[in-house]
Amino acid sequence: MSEREIRTAASREQLLDLLDANGVQLALIGPGRKVLWASPSLLGTRGPRLIGGDCHGMLWRREADCRTCRREEVLSTGVTHRSWIPEGRGGAPGPRRLLVQVRVGPEEILEAVIDTALSDGEQAYEVFRERVLAEGLRHVPAGVLLLDRELRIVAANPAASALLGRGEWELRGAHYPAVFPEGLYPAADFPTPAELASHRPIEERELVLGSGLERRVVRACLAAVPGPDHGLAAAVAVLTDVTRQRSLNEALARKVGELTLLREMSLVLSRTARLDRVLRVVLAAAVHPGGLGMHAAALFLAEEGKGVLRGRLARRAPAATGPARRGAAGHELEALAFDPPAPADRAVETLARRLAVPLGQSGHPLVLALSGASPVQIYPAGALEAAEPALGPLLERCPVVLAPLIDQGKHLGVLLGAVTPGSGFPDEDELALAAMIASTAAGAVERARLHDALSDRLEELREASARVRNLQVQVLKAERLSAIGELAAEIVHQIRNPLSVVGGFARRLARHFPADDPRSEDVQIVLDETRRMEAILERIRQDVRLARAPAGRSLDPGDLVRAVVARYRDLALERRVRLSARVEPDLPPVVGDRDTMLEVLDNLLSNAFDAVGEGGKVTVRAQRLKEAVHLVVEDDGPGIAAERLEQIFEPFFTTKVGGTGLGLPLSKRLVAQCGGTLSADSRPGEGARFRILLRPQDTAGPVPGELPEETDDATDPDRG
């Protein structure tokens, strides 16, 4: 703009004449240090190839040192100048020369070399100032004021006049700081002429002129022109309208802020895959002053299976902490998202969770928003409350913005934002940001849902594999038990015959000795020991026989408990053991074989009686816990040490005198054959508890393998 205007200026001829006459050389330098225009005297000495060439080394090569080019400084400060005394003819110092560089466009610099000693010094300089530069700068887009040593305006160009809102002639004679509206440029702030002369660049500030649409941001830069006495000879003020640049900067800052916000939000979201946390982060971005700065926000997610759009989470904006600026650090978002919610937030959260809009209500604003017909929908104050009165306390009669959460064509939900009162209706940029936050949210929500689904499957797989492993262990144990059972049966059989022979002949001997024969006692010992061995074999035989019992019929757990307790009534009386049965009413029938279970319970009761001894207590219970029916045999005997609890189900592990070590392992196996489990727990010193879990007949699948937490201790008068 400046280049073209200077070239076509009506006063160009006149200007050039004046320049020549005043020994002033002018050049316009454009981007890339390209010489765009030069005054005729320069063209005359440098040749026509100067135009379009690099200014370095071509323009002021004799006068100024291009190695200290201040191009960047000029472009940033607007104006600079320097003076030097060139070497004249015969080595004598030449007249002082002055280089003034003024930025006249974003990348353009108008440079002037002025020979201050052209005629008789200062007077010529005044002429130059008044006539040449003022004329030359007439077409410069920047406002230029030429000031005398008292900083009174001697010339102003039209741009300066326009910026200051005063005529050129009106400005003349005015003191520089006073041309600005009162208070903007206090005299106390202003440097003295001496200070001005000794500093470079001097005095630069941004001033806001006018208001409303007329508002202008003006950058005022005051450069001193040192005179031959090194004092202040004159000064040049360049006023640049930076309004547009400033607003561009603001817009840029805002965009950078938005990008920062989205990036930080994505980062925070990438750190979590849990849906509830994802939703909290999204809401934080919506209400954060550096995000959408909403007064309140809520999230609704579509539940396809139930055919509703359900409120999931809502929150209000945090208490104001400072001026709103776009952009929020990740830790701010995280703090806002995950700090414990305020009571007011809990209230609106509950409010939102109660809301479920049927997806069939196609006219409902939320369902309409979900359809994604437009990236963002705006409802004026009160409009959404009319459709959904329950949201009143959340919206508080604010205008509402609705943005759909859509990921890869899946309509996942809706982000609702209540616009902060007094902030005006959201502008296009804010709507675009809302849409972007919604889109980022959609991706994270979908990811969280997939993650949840995947973890569920993973958990199922883990459980299944644990079950399989458990089964494998059980199968191995069962096989081992089976082998042991067969071996035991074989041993019993093999030993029984010779034992019968020994016992039989001993009996014959005993019959033949008279009672008083001392040998009769010896034979009696043989007979007793034979009988003891026979008893051991018989117990093993019984235990082994347990393992062959059938399984899988239906039986009444209460009946089972009563039957087995009945078997032990006499023994209890005899040993003064307090034996009791407790059967919960209305127990369902369980899967199992009556004879087998009787054998198992018999075995457990027999153990319990052995454990408590005289005067002890044995309780048999049947109760329902969760899915399973529990048959519990507990005693108040010495109990079982923790490290032995596992071993007691191992074959041949016994602590009982006369025990075979097969009863419990085989019992466990029998219960397993009925689809149940047998387990033991104990508090040493307080007693032991054996627990059979059986599956009610009306449920499918095995009973839960793990023993559930004991829940009845507190209410059980017998324990605790």
Place this chain on the structure above:
Amino acid sequence: MRRILIVDDERHLRLLYRRELEDDGYQVVEAANAEEGIRAFEQQRPDLIVMDIRMPGMNGLEAMARILDKDRRVPIVLNTAFDSYRDDFTSWAADAYVTKGPDTEELRRTVRKLLEEREHLGPGEL
């Protein structure tokens, strides 16, 4: 004198039963396995057979079936270390089932009882 055939692979058990049954006044014939038992039955025609079940080679249940094929009237007492064969329906054909043990009383009582029952029936009634 009543003649009793004892079929058992355990030599000392046979000896024990022989002593006890001879004390009770019976004549005792022994066989150490099922095949020998069948031959002994054919040659000696005993009034009662005491048969072990688990023996090397042919087992006692099969030997009993073969003997009953030839003579359905001869009483047979199955005598074994296990009572598990009680559930085997083949064993139902036996007249009695006695579990082996040092106490031979049950065996001797059973033998006496079966032979008395036979006495009462008289020849030709079966």
